[in-house]
Amino acid sequence: MKQETGQTYVVKMLTLGVATILVLMPVHAFFTAWAASNFGHFDLIRVWKELLIAVLALGAAWIIYKDKELAKSFIKNRLVQIILVYILLQLGLGLVAFARDQVNLNALLYGWIINLRFLVFFLVALIAASKTSLKDRWQKLLFWPAAAVVGFGLVQQFLLPPDFLKHFGYGPDTLLPYQAVDLKTAYIRLQSTLRGPNPLGVYLILIVTALLGVVVKQKKKNHYAWLLSGLVLALYFTYSRSAWIGVFVSVVxxxxxxxNNQKVRQVILVASAALVVLSSVAVILLRDNDHVQNIFFHTDEHSTSSVSSNFDRASALKNGLKDTLSEPLGRGPGTAGPASLRNNHSPRVAESYYLQIGQEVGAVGLLLFIVINIYVVLYLYKQRKDTLSMVLLASFIGISVTNLLSHAWADDTISLIWWGLAGLALAPAILNKKRKHNNVWTKEKTTA
Structure with a gap:
C-alpha cells in the first residue's frame, strides 16, 4: 500500500511538472528578466526549468524502476536507445573537449543544456503520459498561454512604446527590450513575452498549425477564429522570414x-507551388520599393548598417558548412552555436541548428540526431489520424525548415513545448500498449 501511495505521489509530481513547463515556457523569458533585474543571477534564475526537468527525470527513472513492464517497453524501444546513445555521445565529447581546452566549463554546461534538455524532457513526458491523462488536455496547455502571448504582443505592437519592456528588467544584462529591422525604428519586430522576434516566430509555427489542425479536424471554426487572426497578425510583425517560410510549409x-483524396492533394501541392512562384515574382518586381526591401530583405538602399544581416547569415552558413566538412569528429558541445558565445575561443554561430550539431559532435552526432528526427516523424505519421500527432508532424517539418536557417531547437520555449507535446502524443506507440493510468486532475482512473 505504501508503494502504491509513493508511486501515485511521484506520478502526480511528474504530471504537474510537465504541465507547469508547458504552460510557463511562453512567458518565462519575461518573468526571468524581471526577476534578474531585481535579484541578479540571470543565468541561475533562467535555468529553473532545467533544474525542474532534472528532478522530473529522477522521478521518471524511479517510476521505470518500479514498473517492470514499463521499463521493458521503454528500454527496448529503438528511438529511446538512440536518444540515450546521443546523450552519452554529447557528454563524452564534451568531456574530451574540456580536457583538450577547446571549451571552458561555462560554455560546456550551456552547450549540454541547450542540446539535451528537450530530449530529456521528451523522455520525461513519455513516462508521464503513460501514467496519466495529460495528453487529453493538450489544447488548454497550448492555447491559453498562446492567447496571452498574442494578446500582449498585439498590445505591445499597437499601443506600447518600443522600449516598454525595459520597465520589467529588459536591458544589456538580460534581454533586449526590442529589436528592429536593419536598426530602423519604423520596423520594430514583435517579440511579446519571448526572448526575441525569431523565437516568437518559430513558436507561432506550432501555434498556427495547432489551431488550424483543431479547426479542420474538430470543426471548432468560430471558437478559435479570433485567436487565428491575432496569430497571423503577430506572425507578420515578427518580420521573421524563416518563420514565415516555416508556417507556410507547415500549413501545406x-x-x-x-x-485523403489524391487529386485534392495534388491540387494543394500545385496551388502551393504556384503561390510560391507568384510571391517570388511579386517580390522581384517590387524589389526597389523601400517597404518590400525592409520586410523581405531586411535592408534597403538607405541602410546605415555597416554589414547586412543577410551577409552575416550567408557568411555564417558557409563557415559552418566548412567546419562540419573539415572536422568530422567536431570540437565538442559548447564550441558552436549560442553556447560558443561563452567560450574562451572565437564563437561559431552557423545560423543553422543542424550545422551547429555537426560543428559540435561531428558527422556521427549529426547522423544520430537526424535518425532521432526520422524516427519521430515516422511515429507521428503512423498515428496521423490523431489531431495532436498530425499537428506535431506538420509543425515539425516547418520548424525543421526553419532550423536550416536558424538555431530553433536551441531556443528553450519552442524546443521544450514541441518535444514535450511529442512525448505526450507518442507514449502509446513507443511504449507499445495501452496502459491504465491515474488521472491526477480527478480521482478516477482512465485508459490511455
Missing part, C-alpha cells in the same frame, strides 16, 4: 495530411 503539410 497539414492540409495534405488532412485530405
Amino acid at each position: 503539410i497539414l492540409l495534405w495530411l488532412y485530405v
